[in-house]
Structures are given as C-alpha cells and as structure tokens.
Amino acid sequence: MISLTTNTGGLKLESPAILASGILDENGYTMKRILDEGAGAVVTKSIGTEERNGYFSPVVAPEGSYLINAMGLPNPGIDFFRDEINIALKSGKPIIGSIFASNTDDFLKLALKMQDYGVSAVELNLSCPHVQGFGSEVGSDPVLVKDIVKNLKGTLKIPVWSKLSPNVTSISEIARASSESDALVLINTVRAMAIDVESKRPVLTNVYGGLSGKAIKPVGLRCVYEARKECDIDIIGVGGIYNYRDALEYIMAGASAFQIGTALMEYGRKVFGDIAMDLESYLKKNNVANIKELVGVAVQ
Ligand SMILES: Cc1cc2nc3c(=O)[nH]c(=O)nc-3n(C[C@H](O)[C@H](O)[C@H](O)COP(=O)(O)O)c2cc1C
Numbered sequence: 001m002i003s004l005t006t007n008t009g010g011l012k013l014e015s016p017a018i019l020a021s022g023i024l025d026e027n028g029y030t031m032k033r034i035l036d037e038g039a040g041a042v043v044t045k046s047i048g049t050e051e052r053n054g055y056f057s058p059v060v061a062p063e064g065s066y067l068i069n070a071m072g073l074p075n076p077g078i079d080f081f082r083d084e085i086n087i088a089l090k091s092g093k094p095i096i097g098s099i100f101a102s103n104t105d106d107f108l109k110l111a112l113k114m115q116d117y118g119v120s121a122v123e124l125n126l127s128c129p130h131v132q133g134f135g136s137e138v139g140s141d142p143v144l145v146k147d148i149v150k151n152l153k154g155t156l157k158i159p160v161w162s163k164l165s166p167n168v169t170s171i172s173e174i175a176r177a178s179s180e181s182d183a184l185v186l187i188n189t190v191r192a193m194a195i196d197v198e199s200k201r202p203v204l205t206n207v208y209g210g211l212s213g214k215a216i217k218p219v220g221l222r223c224v225y226e227a228r229k230e231c232d233i234d235i236i237g238v239g240g241i242y243n244y245r246d247a248l249e250y251i252m253a254g255a256s257a258f259q260i261g262t263a264l265m266e267y268g269r270k271v272f273g274d275i276a277m278d279l280e281s282y283l284k285k286n287n288v289a290n291i292k293e294l295v296g297v298a299v300q
Helices: 028-036 082-089 104-117 142-155 171-177 214-230 244-253 263-285
Strands: 006-008 011-013 017-019 041-043 060-063 066-069 095-099 121-125 160-164 183-186 190-192 209-212 234-238 257-260
Touching (some): 017 263, 028 041, 028 082, 066 214, 082 095, 082 104, 095 104, 104 142, 142 160, 171 214, 209 214, 214 244, 234 244, 244 257, 257 263
Parallel strands (some): 017 041, 017 257, 041 095, 121 160, 183 234
Antiparallel strands (some): 006 011, 060 066, 066 209
C-alpha cells in the first residue's frame, strides 16, 4: 500500500502538503476548504498581539516566475482570531498557528493563546523580511532565537516549529540556535525589491519586500540541505513548490513535509490534491512504499 502519511514536527499528517502562512489563511472558511480539498494541514496567517493594518498599496509586485510582497504583517490581533480557528478546526485536520513578536514574553503569550484556541502546533515567524522589529530582525539573533524557543518549549504542551529566514549569513548557526524546536520550517521569503522605470521609483511602498515563487526554489533547497547536515531535527521545506517534482526535491534534500504558498495564485486550492496524486504515482512507479523512505536521500 502506497502511503503519504508522515510524522513530522510532532504531528501525524495524512499528506505532507501543507498550506504556507500568509496565503488564504486569515479566514476560517478558506482554511477549512483547503483542508477539505487535500492539504495535510494549514498554517495560519502570522498573528501578533495587536491588530495591524499592514502597508499601503502597492504591497505586491508580481512577475512571471516570482512575486515580491511587503504586506506588513496585516492581521486582526490574537484576541480576534479565535473564531477563525474554531471554523477551521471543523475540518478535523491539524491547524498550525503562526505567530510573530519582538520578544520572548510576547511570543509566549501568543503561543499560549493559540494553544488555548486548539491549534496542533505553533509556528514562530522568525523570518518575515520586511517589518521593522519583527521577523528576520528577531530571527537573525541566535541568542534571542535560542531564548524564545527554550521558553516556549518549556511551557507549551504542543509542538513548536521555527520558521527561519534565508537572509542570514549562516543558516546553520540559526538552525543550531533553534534546534530545541520540534521542526524547522525553511524558508521564508528572500529580501528583494522592484523598480518602476516609468515613475523611476521603487514599486512597493515599503521599498523592500520578500521574494517568493518559482525563483526561490534553489535557495530553499540549499537551506534545507544545509540545515539537514547541521542538525537532526524534522524539516518542513517551503519556497517555490508548484508540482510533485519540486516537492520531491525538498524531500530528497531532507524535508519530511512541505508547504505551498505562491503556487496557489496560479493553480488554486486543487494544487494540494494534484501534488498528492502525482506523488503517489511516483512512489508506485519507483516501488517506494512510504514517502518517508525518500527523506534526505540526496544528502551527501
Ligand atoms: C502574500 C504573502 C504573504 C505572506 N505572509 C506570511 C506570513 O504572514 N507569515 C509567514 O511566516 N510567511 C509569510 N509568507 C511567506 C510564505 O509562507 C512562504 O514562506 C514563502 O512565500 C515561500 O513559499 P512560496 O514560494 O511557496 O510562496 C507570505 C508570502 C506571501 C507571498
């Protein structure tokens, strides 16, 4: 029997294909629909302690094989997110609560609320590249990362996933600092920009944004591969996954599950079911009983 079931980051998933944070996941109904249509789990939009409006438009600069976004972490604030989680929980599949903060205390408060709301794990956004004081500014400080992870692990009953940034000098150093987590999620977007040659100005109001989509797959693969060699911890791959072959590359580099974000803008929700079906065909053709057997096979 061919199986895509995987145990990763302290969770059992029916499928290794997970919705990435920030795409169609600020709303309980869209999260539930994505789960009903084949995703193994969803990660919520990153939620902070207070409501944030995000930046003024334009907040995205789309191109053929990539997207640059600087949304500015818009979110309703943790106290207004319980209802969305309640709706998504009706799917019966794991919901992973993504949270962002600038210090250990706020991360802890947010994580405890997410746990109370019934999520299966929390994902720490240590990696958003375009909001001052949060994300990669926190995630590039190994001492702070270690402190946040240690405190959360010591207090929470649910697994802790750390989502890391590729915008650091050494991914191995940050992977080591967060190695008490139940999983590393690699990668968030790559810091980038676009210029409009007619107005002669940067396209995004924030000037800088995060690059996602097909163009970043090689960067994501390199980060997963490096982290796999550095520590023995579950890894969730993310960045430019559009089809089963992209997903397999991440698995062979050492990821035991993967997340999909920008591809939804091209393929819609059906991308989860399509990739799962194609992965099953690949396993059958290659006489592999469980996808787990392929994790890290390309690592030398
Ligand atoms: C519009 C948009 C919003 C995003 N918002 C978040 C977010 O709130 N938290 C987070 O951790 N990552 C966020 N991301 C990053 C994605 O979760 C993912 O790490 C990245 O886009 C790479 O995967 P992809 O190429 O499949 O999109 C966002 C990405 C996009 C395109």
